[in-house]
């Protein structure tokens with residue numbers, strides 16, 4: 001595969017969508033073909049899974065939740081991401097397997113290694129070339145979500161202790177794979193964050 005696979009990770013409210021848009025616009029300016037996508041919900045099947053996993057009215061057990069994210073991932077990678085990379089395109093993706101390790105592993109307290117293995121099985125071993133972690137203090141993230149004034153989904157509605165564990169897990173993942181991760185302080189102004197990301201992406205092109 002010759003394309004480039006870039007994922008953005010971080011807690012809810014960290015600003016991933018803003019940064020993914022900025023990165024996409026810059027890559028297009030460079031003349032590259034970009035596939036902008038996300039998990040959960042990057043495919044038609046994924047949209048249905050997303051609805052269940054984020055908005056199910058009933059309870060979902062932790063392992064069932066992990067399998068739903070993995071099912072979304074398996075279909076998304078097989079039908080959208082891998083084909084794009086094989087066409088030499090750049091995939092800019094909001095969330096990937098690190099979200100599962102952080103949210104289902106540390107958040108729901110499942111075994112992190114098992115969650116990672118499940119994701120890798122689902123994605124036939126595909127790892128990103130670069131993962132941008134937008135790191136934001138839990139309280140700041142909550143303020144942003146509150147001021148956005150939208151209805152919380154099942155994960156966003158979790159207590160602050162859950163989000164603290166998720167943040168710590170993301171930072172641990174980044175520390176374990178410094179070659180794959182770029183950690184950015186998400187409390188910086190958006191254009192400064194974008195500049196840090198571009199500096200890291202430019203040499204990869």
Ligand code: TYD
Pocket residue numbers: 012013038039040054069094095096097099100101103104153155156
């Ligand atoms: P996201 O699309 O970032 O939410 P929003 O559109 O509200 O910004 O992510 C949806 C939620 O799913 C988010 O709270 C994190 C969670 N999630 C997991 O728990 N595990 C996963 O593997 C993924 C991909 C997301």
